[in-house]
Amino acid sequence: MSIHPVRSNCAHPHPCGIDTRIAVMKRSRLTRGLSEEQMVSLASGLDAWSWREGDPLLLAGEEADGSYMIASGRARITRDTIDGRELTLDIAAPGDIVGPVSTEPTPAVDSAWAMETTCALFIPATALAEVVSTYPEFALEILQMQQERLRQAREREVGQTVHPVQQRVAAVLENLAEKIGQRLSDGSVLLQVRLRRQDIAGMAGTTVESTSRVMSKMKKDGVIDSGREWVSILDSDALSDLAAGE
Structure with a gap:
């Protein structure tokens, strides 16, 4: 900055x-x-x-x-x-x-x-x-x-050397959900922070491009929803499985 x-x-x-x-x-x-x-x-x-x-x-x-x-x-x-x-x-x-x-x-x-x-x-x-x-x-x-x-x-x-990008990104999102997540009435968990893709990439130890690809797939699979500087966890169990490498 x-x-x-x-x-x-x-x-x-x-x-x-x-x-x-x-x-x-x-x-x-x-x-x-x-x-x-x-x-x-x-x-x-x-x-x-x-x-x-x-x-x-x-x-x-x-x-x-x-x-x-x-x-x-x-x-x-x-x-x-x-x-x-x-x-x-x-x-x-x-x-x-x-x-x-x-x-x-x-x-x-x-x-x-x-x-x-x-x-x-x-x-x-x-x-x-x-x-x-x-x-x-x-x-x-x-x-x-x-x-x-x-x-x-x-x-x-x-x-960064042994875990695939998807697992690392999922682990970052899961950790943030535990720390700053707000559970909404529909059961989803909104991360209460303006979160940039480069923030997630930095915490996951990967590139912004790789992070965007992984998160696009998670969104397509119904694990998360996201937009400009926001992320919501739709399926916490699925995210946990990804973070565990399953």
Whole structure:
């Protein structure tokens, strides 16, 4: 995504009540193991920020002195390749953590872009360090989250070499359905995000052309329906079978 090289701080302070903060923390894997008293103690000291659609929450290479817990909205997580292409690695939804999960300032590996008006709680690395020292169980959650990110990266690399495109695309759609899907009255599951073909291609580790061919076949077979920047799952069982390689 192209931006002006001289970037001003595009984040804006955002009012976010304690009830909303606690609700988000209960949803987040990083903090849901804390007691409500612990959550209140942590949440009351965090700043909330908001971004407009297209604004960067953080850019790869910049030193991040903390991480963001998405409270509302969606963020596209991207990485630039050596040949200048931008790959979408994930879609962050409420409760997800964006940026390095570290107790000290760390360079960001990936960029994050607001896909719509987005609000997030900023967790400074110093605050994270204090929480870890006060609540040792929190350190285990950080370690497990870091391991999960490494596992997902390895699976993405392995999948690109051993799994066919259809299976990888189906797995991406199934994962998004679990994270941001809304079940409608007709039984279908609408992915509640403006989803580009290149986003799906990036997460599946394939080309936009291959992704379009696979999704056209899924649509023809009645597994999904789709249009410009939207996807709906019509047959979740069939999609699961495709994701499993069956």
